[in-house]
Amino acid sequence: MIYQKLKASALEGPADTLKMKDEEQYRWLPQNCPICEKPPSKFVGMRGGRAHRQHLGVECSISRCGSCGLLFPNPMPIPLNGPDQHYGVLPEDYFQHHDMNVKGGSALKLLHQAQELTGGKGRLLDIGTGRGELLRAAIQEGWTVKGIEPSNAFADFAVQYTGAEIKREPVERCGFDAESFDVVMLAAVLEHLYNPDETIREIARILRPGGALFVDVPNEKGLYFRVGNLYQKLRGRDWVVNLAPTFSPFHVFGFSPRSLRALLKKYKLKPEYWHVYAGKAMVPNRGGILGGLERFAANAITTLSNFGELGTYIETWAIKV
Numbered sequence: 059m060i061y062q063k064l065k066a067s068a069l070e071g072p073a074d075t076l077k078m079k080d081e082e083q084y085r086w087l088p089q090n091c092p093i094c095e096k097p098p099s100k101f102v103g104m105r106g107g108r109a110h111r112q113h114l115g116v117e118c119s120i121s122r123c124g125s126c127g128l129l130f131p132n133p134m135p136i137p138l139n140g141p142d143q144h145y146g147v148l149p150e151d152y153f154q155h156h157d158m159n160v161k162g163g164s165a166l167k168l169l170h171q172a173q174e175l176t177g178g179k180g181r182l183l184d185i186g187t188g189r190g191e192l193l194r195a196a197i198q199e200g201w202t203v204k205g206i207e208p209s210n211a212f213a214d215f216a217v218q219y220t221g222a223e224i225k226r227e228p229v230e231r232c233g234f235d236a237e238s239f240d241v242v243m244l245a246a247v248l249e250h251l252y253n254p255d256e257t258i259r260e261i262a263r264i265l266r267p268g269g270a271l272f273v274d275v276p277n278e279k280g281l282y283f284r285v286g287n288l289y290q291k292l293r294g295r296d297w298v299v300n301l302a303p304t305f306s307p308f309h310v311f312g313f314s315p316r317s318l319r320a321l322l323k324k325y326k327l328k329p330e331y332w333h334v335y336a337g338k339a340m341v342p343n344r345g346g347i348l349g350g351l352e353r354f355a356a357n358a359i360t361t362l363s364n365f366g367e368l369g370t371y372i373e374t375w376a377i378k379v
């Protein structure tokens with residue numbers, strides 16, 4: 059859902075801030091699988107620039123880890139100007155399609171799940187606070203909270219909206235005490251990070267035993283991505299529809315049920331609740347007969363992907379053993 063909405067906002071937002079123009083704005087670093095610490099074994103296709111219907115971003119070569127199936131660009135494009143190169147936009151532009159009341163409602167559901175899993179309302183860390191809807195709901199519900207939001211524009215907004223303490227650094231650099239949180243939230247964040255392995259390792263350190271981590275990520279092995287890639291292949295292109303390393307929503311690592319389980323297992327985080335789901339159809343906005351066919355296909359795929367682990371998103375609560 060977030061994937062679709064952020065993508066839409068990129069198309070409608072201020073083009074010069076969201077659309078990266080050339081590869082010189084990046085450092086290009088050889089990338090190993092951060093989970094397995096091995097070089098990728100398979101090239102899967104190109105993404106961005108020439109290899110994108112709207113020429114968004116710059117062209118990247120997308121690879122897959124042979125052991126866990128994680129997808130990532132190799133080399134990895136690292137923005138030279140830091141996170142603000144991608145996220146230095148006003149929150150009202152970036153989140154223009156997100157209704158704050160709707161987000162507050164889903165926050166309540168998550169907080170009740172957290173309470174059930176950990177046995178009470180305790181200390182909660184929200185990584186990737188955004189505008190702070192979850193933090194605000196948590197404070198109102200009686201949790202003790204902290205937030206992390208590396209983008210200054212979002213952090214300023216969240217401080218005003220919640221009154222909570224918001225750190226502006228990656229969790230690995232915040233220096234939290236070991237076992238000092240009951241719950242850590244990582245909603246629509248992991249796929250944006252350049253060091254997902256270090257982040258999960260640090261979360262496992264700062265969670266108390268029996269504490270819970272919430273993660274949700276796009277499922278890059280879902281039916282929508284599989285059919286999208288097949289469609290490109292049938293049209294004779296070497297493009298893939300996985301990831302968005304240099305354009306909104308800036309997904310740099312592509313998880314699947316297998317790779318997410320591998321990462322959690324590596325740090326003794328045991329999935330207690332696991333849900334792969336379709337979400338809303340990512341319907342292309344093109345007109346004509348081809349556009350109509352694409353819309354029909356997108357809706358059909360979304361319905362079919364409710365079965366098995368073929369959905370477009372994965373969400374899980376994992377308990378620190």
Ligand SMILES: [Zn+2]
Nearest residue numbers: 091094123126
């Ligand atoms: Zn791997």
